[in-house]
Amino acid sequence: xxxxxxxxxxxxxxxxxxxxxxxxxxxxxxxxxxxxxxxxxxxxxxxxxxxxxxxxxxxxxxxxxxxxxxxxxxxxxxxxxxxxxxxxxxxxxxxxxxxxxxxxxxxxxxxxxxxxxxxxxxxxxxxxxxxxxxxxxxxxxxxxxxxxxxxxxxxxxxxxxxxxxxxxxxxxxxxxxxxxxxxxxxxxxxxxxxxxxxxxxxxxxxxxxxxxxxxxxxxxxxxxxxxxxxxxxxxxxxxxxxxxxxxxxxxxxxxxxxxxxxxxxxxxxxxxxxxxxxxxxxxxxxxxxxxxxxxxxxxxxxxxxxxxxxxxxxxxxxxxxxxxxxxxxxxxxxxxxxxxxxxxxxxxxxxxxxxxxxxxxxxxxxxxxxxxxxxxxxxxxxxxxxx
Amino acid sequence: xxxxxxxxxxxxxxxxxxxxxxxxxxxxxxxxxxxxxxxxxxxxxxxxxxxxxxxxxxxxxxxxxxxxxxxxxxxxxxxxxxxxxxxxxxxxxxxxxxxxxxxxxxxxxxxxxxxxxxxxxxxxxxxxxxxxxxxxxx
Numbered sequence: 001x002x003x004x005x006x007x008x009x010x011x012x013x014x015x016x017x018x019x020x021x022x023x024x025x026x027x028x029x030x031x032x033x034x035x036x037x038x039x040x041x042x043x044x045x046x047x048x049x050x051x052x053x054x055x056x057x058x059x060x061x062x063x064x065x066x067x068x069x070x071x072x073x074x075x076x077x078x079x080x081x082x083x084x085x086x087x088x089x090x091x092x093x094x095x096x097x098x099x100x101x102x103x104x105x106x107x108x109x110x111x112x113x114x115x116x117x118x119x120x121x122x123x124x125x126x127x128x129x130x131x132x133x134x135x136x137x138x139x140x141x142x143x144x145x146x147x148x149x150x151x152x153x154x155x156x157x158x159x160x161x162x163x164x165x166x167x168x169x170x171x172x173x174x175x176x177x178x179x180x181x182x183x184x185x186x187x188x189x190x191x192x193x194x195x196x197x198x199x200x201x202x203x204x205x206x207x208x209x210x211x212x213x214x215x216x217x218x219x220x221x222x223x224x225x226x227x228x229x230x231x232x233x234x235x236x237x238x239x240x241x242x243x244x245x246x247x248x249x250x251x252x253x254x255x256x257x258x259x260x261x262x263x264x265x266x267x268x269x270x271x272x273x274x275x276x277x278x279x280x281x282x283x284x285x286x287x288x289x290x291x292x293x294x295x296x297x298x299x300x301x302x303x304x305x306x307x308x309x310x311x312x313x314x315x316x317x318x319x320x321x322x323x324x325x326x327x328x329x330x331x332x333x334x335x336x337x338x339x340x341x342x343x344x345x346x347x348x349x350x351x352x353x354x355x356x357x358x359x360x361x362x363x364x365x366x367x368x369x370x371x372x373x374x375x376x377x378x379x380x381x382x383x384x385x386x387x
Numbered sequence: 388x389x390x391x392x393x394x395x396x397x398x399x400x401x402x403x404x405x406x407x408x409x410x411x412x413x414x415x416x417x418x419x420x421x422x423x424x425x426x427x428x429x430x431x432x433x434x435x436x437x438x439x440x441x442x443x444x445x446x447x448x449x450x451x452x453x454x455x456x457x458x459x460x461x462x463x464x465x466x467x468x469x470x471x472x473x474x475x476x477x478x479x480x481x482x483x484x485x486x487x488x489x490x491x492x493x494x495x496x497x498x499x500x501x502x503x504x505x506x507x508x509x510x511x512x513x514x515x516x517x518x519x520x521x522x523x524x525x
Contacts, residue, residue: 126395132404133426134483135392136514138469144456148473148483152452155498199471200455200493250473250483251426255452 004098007271009236009387011094012225015045015218016235016348019110022180022213022334029118031060033110033214033336035068041216046229047104052218054102056093057109058085058338065108075102081244082371083285086217086340087378091240093219103220109341110214117212134248142287143199143207146373149255150201150290156256156305159293161201163308165192167289168205168331170317175328178356182209183332206289208335215341217348222386233352238364239272239381241265249373258370260377261298265368269300272381274364276301279381281350281365282322283343286329292316295368299379323359326350340369340378351384390464393510400427402441407513412504413441414480425480446504447520448476455491467491474502474517488518495519 004010017040019025019033028036034057042049054075055066062076077092079085086109093105112119124131130139139145154160169189175181187205195204225234241264246252253259269275282301284292293307301322302310310316316324327333327346334342347365349355363385369378396404406413416423417431418438430437453472459465470486486502489495502517 126393127397129426131392132394132396132400136394136509137483137485138391138456138459138463138471139483140392140460140462141458143458144454144469144471147454148471149452150454151498152473197455197457199457200468202454248426248483250481255473 006094006098007237007239008273009238009383009385010222011097011237012220012222012234013090013217013237013348013382014220014225014228014230014234015041015047016345017041017044017216018342018345019214023182023211024114025112025212026115026117028112028212030110030112031064031068031118033112033212034060034065034108034216037110037214037216038065038069038106038108041218042106044230045218047218051104052106054093054096054105056089056105056107058089059109059111071106075105081376081378082373083287083338083340084242084369084371084376084378085338086344087240087367087369087380088242090217090219090237090344090380091242091378094237094240097219097221103224105219107217107219108214109216109336109338111336111338112212113335113337114210114212130248134250139249142373143202145249146288147199147202147290148249149252149374152255153290153294154201157308158305159308161193162189163312164201164206164289165189166308166311167286167292168192170311170314171286171325171329171331173317174326174357175332178328178333180356181328181333182211183328202288205331208287208330208339209332211334211336213334213336213342215345217344235348235351236383236386237380238274238383238387239268239270241267241271241379242377244376245374247375252374257298258294258374258377261295261368261370264377264379265299268366268379268381274381278364279366280362281326281347281359282324283347283365283367284324285339285343285369286325286331287335287339287370289331291370292324299366299368318357326355326357326359340371343367343369344380347382351382388508389514391462391509394512394514399429403427404512406441406443407506407515410506411443412446412515414444414476414478415439416442423478423480425482444476444478448474448502448517450486450496450498450500450502451475451481452498453486453496455493470496472517485516486518487516
């Protein structure tokens with residue numbers, strides 16, 4: 001059976017779960033972070049495994065994930081655009097289900113980012129574009145490459161390092177009550193600046209935590225969702241967008257703004273038929289403190305140069321009018337390497353009313369991902385109302 | 388000789404690395420668009436024309452952005468901070484490089500700082516790196 005549109009609430013997330021544990025998991029291989037989360041998400045959906053006919057993942061192949069779980073899918077997707085792959089995979093799953101190419105899609109993530117158990121080598125070829133034109137200069141890790149455009153961004157807006165630290169302070173407040181979060185100590189701007197320097201202007205707490213963790217989603221049509229035990233917890237896809245830019249960070253079209261955020265968010269809002277005023281909650285992929293600033297401005301929640309004041313004034317904190325990264329985000333909660341899955345998981349929890357720190361009256365959430373260090377973006381508008 | 392990852396040229400990028408070995412920074416230019424572009428490709432990324440050529444450029448530019456990396460990877464065999472910089476060449480393209488020959492502090496590295504290229508041996512290749520223009524003038 002096919003539905004009319006992949007957007008507008010015709011497709012639902014009916015199962016969602018992270019791995020039972022996150023953090024330091026030296027006894028679990030990368031692939032079994034996928035399978036642990038997958039089994040939990042299937043149980044959460046209350047759907048029989050035999051109904052799953054689509055598998056989508058980023059990292060290992062969909063072949064491996066499907067085979068590990070004893071699934072023989074008729075549709076697979078291995079789109080790999082870094083940490084926002086999972087936004088794109090939800091979007092692609094919705095398109096496939098709408099088109100009749102799949103009925104029930106399992107989307108999985110898992111990374112042994114901290115313990116490196118069962119992880120294929122991450123080495124990049126010395127002949128690749130990054131291997132020739134960035135790695136030789138030290139841009140071998142996110143902290144030394146993703147951070148390169150930031151001084152230009154800050155200068156263009158008259159922002160300071162203190163403004164970066166404010167992002168960390170705001171998000172930490174969400175993490176403090178959350179026992180699954182990695183960084184839970186209260187901190188102020190001075191405290192953030194006093195953590196060890198990593199790559200100027202970034203100190204440690206402006207950079208994400210590094211963890212072992214996984215997550216999975218079960219996606220199907222709203223029609224099928226109605227008859228599942230999880231029917232009253234379904235989260236609907238109202239709109240989405242995605243896009244890519246340069247394969248190396250030095251070639252961003254503009255150091256001060258990111259096209260895939262602007263274009264992906266615009267498409268997500270247009271396809272959802274909602275405006276910024278309709279959004280009750282946001283998840284902004286925060287591998288580093290500058291990303292929520294770029295995203296707030298590029299996705300149109302504030303104007304150019306207004307993001308720093310927005311954080312400082314507390315709009316994104318508990319009790320604020322735009323609650324952001326409400327489990328603590330990558331900066332404080334968890335970050336396995338490709339964080340996008342965890343941003344979606346928290347949006348789903350908030351929309352179901354199941355979050356550790358629950359925001360009252362959340363109906364619609366906007367999720368913005370980034371991938372490959374300003375290489376890609378993915379945007380989702382999710383709601384607990386079918387639209 | 389600096390330690391660290393050694394770039395491995397491909398047929399399409401070889402002229403760039405032949406240039407650095409000869410002490411020249413060579414960047415491709417599209418004759419149709421009359422614009423330089425980077426990174427190397429055998430066609431113009433704007434108009435897809437194959438009417439492109441390698442040209443030596445001035446090697447001068449300005450500091451567009453950077454970080455000071457206090458945690459160099461083990462491959463670099465150093466614990467000295469690295470300035471990982473985005474350099475805007477006067478010809479209009481931007482590339483990543485290191486700023487060398489200057490104490491790596493924010494005070495020494497204001498955005499817009501004028502820079503000039505030099506070439507540093509790395510394995511069997513030569514890396515373009517940049518120094519502040521003023522250090523030579525002094």
